Amino acid sequence: MLVRLTYASRASHGITSQLIRDILESSQRNNPARGLTGILCCNADTFLQALEGPRTAINSLYNLLAEDTRHKDLTILDYEEIDVRRYANWSMGWAGAKQANRELFLKYSCSDRLDPFSMSAEQIRGLLLELSATVSTISAPIVD
Template identity: 50%
Template sequence: MLVRLLYASRASSTLTPELIEGILAQSRQHNPANGITGILCYSGDIFMQVLEGGRDAVCELYNHIARDDRHSNVRLLSYEEIQERRFASWTMGQVNLAKVNPSLLLKHSEKPTLDPFVGSGAASMALLDELIATASVLGKAC
């Protein structure tokens, strides 16, 4: 059974390019073997990530992330059984929201900043869908 999980967290320390690259490299190394695809968005000290795959693999990865000392305030925004993946082309796509037009963020939230802690999981997923539609996702691995 396939599931999709969306969560948000805050970085425990300053987000540096090296920290982001380390997280992405780890994801891209381990996710294919576990059948997990997804996308990671980040801005300021906030992470927002979608994980898709088998229920056990996704739940185990989410629990690992919740214990990871690079993350704090890990919050589950959405969890659902799915018929097909939205993010099947990415072992772990990435979006640096500092490089996205603020009007796109404003379309889905109260302010032109990423803050999934105050919005709904549906609004956060709609933002991710639009980021894909506008080709804002990097790291595509077909």
């Protein structure tokens, strides 16, 4: 059975280009063997991530994430059984909270700044689906 878990968290010490690279490299190295795919979006202090895959693998990864000291305030925003993956092309894709995405943030929330904690699960699904069209992989340059 496939599930999609979407969560948000706040960075413990800010989000840097190197931290994003580390997360993406680790995800791209480890996720294929676990059958996991997903998308990561972040700004200077907030992570938003959707993970897809087998329920046991998603639950195990979430437990590891809960112990990761690089972030805090880990909050599950959505957890659903799915028939098909939305992010099947990436072991982990990255969509930065850059200036070009501000219209999308405003479209799906009350602000032009990424704040998944104030959004409904439906708003987050729409936002991530549109952001997935702009996704980069680790080979693309990451800019703070």
